[in-house]
Amino acid sequence: MRAVVQRVTRAAVRVGDETVGAIERGFLVLVGVAVDDDERDADALAQKVAGLRVFADADDAMNLALADVGGAVLVVSQFTLHGDVRKGRRPSFITAARGADAERLYERVAARLRESGIPVATGRFGAEMAVELVNDGPVTILVDTKRTF
Numbered sequence: 492m493r494a495v496v497q498r499v500t501r502a503a504v505r506v507g508d509e510t511v512g513a514i515e516r517g518f519l520v521l522v523g524v525a526v527d528d529d530e531r532d533a534d535a536l537a538q539k540v541a542g543l544r545v546f547a548d549a550d551d552a553m554n555l556a557l558a559d560v561g562g563a564v565l566v567v568s569q570f571t572l573h574g575d576v577r578k579g580r581r582p583s584f585i586t587a588a589r590g591a592d593a594e595r596l597y598e599r600v601a602a603r604l605r606e607s608g609i610p611v612a613t614g615r616f617g618a619e620m621a622v623e624l625v626n627d628g629p630v631t632i633l634v635d636t637k638r639t640f
Contacts, residue, residue, distance in 0.1 A: 493573065495572065496543065497632075498517075501514065502565045511614060521568075521622075534603055538607075558608060563609065563611065
């Protein structure tokens with residue numbers, strides 16, 4: 492699984508005129524599921540997000556995690572994170588999981604975060620969404636359960 496984790500002061504996602512998820516301080520997490528991902532990837536991603544220490548402590552060092560600052564997470568599905576542009580200019584999405592498998596693992600990430608005691612809002616899987624955020628820092632972290640950066 493791949494995720495773009497952005498530290499935010501606020502974030503929201505709309506489907507049409509309806510706000511389907513919104514948070515204040517915390518993370519906006521864009522999640523892309525690959526065809527070879529499984530429950531272990533979803534669990535690992537949720538654990539990594541919950542434990543990321545990117546909030547400032549009293550000495551202004553990035554030492555605090557979501558739970559330490561009372562933060563929340565807005566999880567949004569983003570299959571385009573698996574877009575491959577190594578050939579040509581049009582992305583190939585052949586490695587992106589589709590349908591029920593992708594939705595199940597996306598929902599598992601959100602569920603695991605909730606189980607860790609973190610407030611979680613979500614987008615609507617498969618919908619055309621408008622995502623609005625205020626990136627704090629800016630701080631943006633890439634997480635991939637299959638490789639390191």
